[in-house]
Amino acid sequence: xxxxxxxxxxxxxxxxxxxxxxxxxxxxxxxxxxxxxxxxxxxxxxxxxxxxxxxxxxxxxxxxxxxxxxxxxxxxxxxxxxxxxxxxxxxxxxxxxxxxxxxxxxxxxxxxxxxxxxxxxxxxxxxxxxxxxxxxxxxxxxxxxxxxxxxxxxxxxxxxxxxxxxxxxxxxxxxxxxxxxxxxxxxxxxxxxxxxxxxxxxxxxxxxxxxxxxxxxxxxxxxxxxxxxxxxxxxxxxxxxxxxxxxxxxxxxxxxxxxxxxxxxxxxxxxxxxxxxxxxxxxxxxxxxxxxxxxxxxxxxxxxxxxxxxxxxxxxxxxxxxxxxxxxxxxxxxxxxx
Numbered sequence: 557x558x559x560x561x562x563x564x565x566x567x568x569x570x571x572x573x574x575x576x577x578x579x580x581x582x583x584x585x586x587x588x589x590x591x592x593x594x595x596x597x598x599x600x601x602x603x604x605x606x607x608x609x610x611x612x613x614x615x616x617x618x619x620x621x622x623x624x625x626x627x628x629x630x631x632x633x634x635x636x637x638x639x640x641x642x643x644x645x646x647x648x649x650x651x652x653x654x655x656x657x658x659x660x661x662x663x664x665x666x667x668x669x670x671x672x673x674x675x676x677x678x679x680x681x682x683x684x685x686x687x688x689x690x691x692x693x694x695x696x697x698x699x700x701x702x703x704x705x706x707x708x709x710x711x712x713x714x715x716x717x718x719x720x721x722x723x724x725x726x727x728x729x730x731x732x733x734x735x736x737x738x739x740x741x742x743x744x745x746x747x748x749x750x751x752x753x754x755x756x757x758x759x760x761x762x763x764x765x766x767x768x769x770x771x772x773x774x775x776x777x778x779x780x781x782x783x784x785x786x787x788x789x790x791x792x793x794x795x796x797x798x799x800x801x802x803x804x805x806x807x808x809x810x811x812x813x814x815x816x817x818x819x820x821x822x823x824x825x826x827x828x829x830x831x832x833x834x835x836x837x838x839x840x841x842x843x844x845x846x847x848x849x850x851x852x853x854x855x856x857x858x859x860x861x862x863x864x865x866x867x868x869x870x871x872x873x874x875x876x877x878x879x880x881x882x883x884x885x886x887x888x889x890x891x892x893x894x
Contacts, residue, residue, distance in 0.1 A: 594728075596610060596612065597611070598728065598729070600725070600728065600729045602710050602711045602712055603711045603712055604690070604700065604709075607708045607709065607710055607729075608708070613683075613729075615682060615683045616683060616684075616686075616687060617635065617637070617678055617681050617707075618686075619638045619687065619688050619696040619703070620687060620688060620692070620695070620712075620714075621637060621651070622689060622694055623687050623712060623714065624638075625653055625655060625871035625873055626722055626723050627687065627730070628659045629659075629872035630723060630727050630739060631735050632726060632730040633730070635665070636667070636681050636683075637652070637660075637666075638669055638670075638671075638673060638694060638696070639652055639667045639669070640671070640693075640694065642670070644768075645835075645839075646834050646866070646868040651667060652665070653868070655866035655874040656871070673699055675702055675706075683706065685707055686703050686706065686708070688712070689713070690714075691713050691714065691810060692714065692715065712725065714812075715780070715810050715811045715813075719870045719872065719875060723736045723740060724737075742872075743872060743876060743879075746876060747790070750887075751789070754882065754883070755886055756791055756792060756886065757861075758828035758829050759792060759793045760792070760795035760796075760827050760828065761792050761793065761827045761828070761829045762776060762795045762830045762831070762854070763776065763787055763830075763831045763833065764831075764833065765777075765834050765835070766835060766842070771846070772819075772821055773821065774815075774821065775815050776797065776825075777794070778812055781813065782870040783812075784812075795825075795826045795828075797824050797826065798826070801820060819848065821848045822848050822852050825854070828853065830843070830854045830855075830859065831863055832860065833864075834867055834868035835862040835864070836864070840860050840861060840862040843855070843860055861885055864877060864878065864881050867881075
């Protein structure tokens with residue numbers, strides 16, 4: 557007589573054995589997501605002494621108009637922000653940067669002040685997180701101790717960090733990690749697509765801003781700047797500045813820019829192609845016709861390009877627009893017709 561399968565096991569014993577095997581597995585499946593997700597409180601290591609946040613913030617005040625765009629990009633609850641000069645070539649009528657002006661209006665973002673931080677205006681917002689930049693013209697670092705009396709204060713230095721790193725940090729500090737990662741992934745895909753069809757102009761490039769009202773000077777982006785990193789990620793090479801002209805460097809103050817100027821301005825712009833940030837075509841024309849620059853190779857051969865007035869500070873919005881602008885200027889004809 558043939559014995560049936562599992563004849564040595566009773567149904568009860570089989571069920572018991574399966575339960576012993578499945579139990580730990582089910583527990584692992586249930587517990588693993590809880591371990592993967594970071595809870596609160598969170599210790600955030602910033603560019604200051606670090607800050608501990610007990611819960612996701614719900615009322616964020618940004619004293620840095622540069623960092624506000626990154627908060628908006630990840631849907632963080634930023635309710636108010638400092639601003640720059642309104643109706644300038646980089647800002648709207650509120651003093652908010654052009655690349656996220658529409659988002660600021662949709663979110664009813666309140667302007668706190670223009671330029672110098674106003675402690676009373678900040679306190680009136682009853683924030684549960686204050687974001688401060690450690691560098692740049694919009695820095696409120698000197699007020700860190702007073703601001704910390706109002707709410708936990710996060711200090712971020714954007715002059716030597718990629719905008720993606722800043723976005724990740726803000727995502728973790730606000731509990732919007734997923735939104736931050738999604739924005740970065742979206743940009744990475746756009747960068748890969750742009751690089752694939754870009755026909756690079758003659759290299760190296762001098763990438764800089766042309767300050768208004770200062771007709772004989774430029775601020776060159778370094779490899780540590782967000783702008784320099786993006787150009788290099790696209791395969792471009794930043795032109796070097798002769799060492800003797802590096803005396804203008806704000807050594808110890810800024811890592812992202814190298815101010816150059818004076819009668820030797822042309823000697824500092826050694827790139828075969830010039831890319832001007834925070835600029836429109838009128839600015840590019842001004843540079844091409846500048847008395848100190850009009851006889852340079854880049855100006856003579858028409859390789860001076862404006863990259864748009866919304867690229868003064870890079871965040872998700874401006875970085876995406878910059879890719880679009882570079883594609884328009886240097887995209888291969890074949891990719892445009894495909």
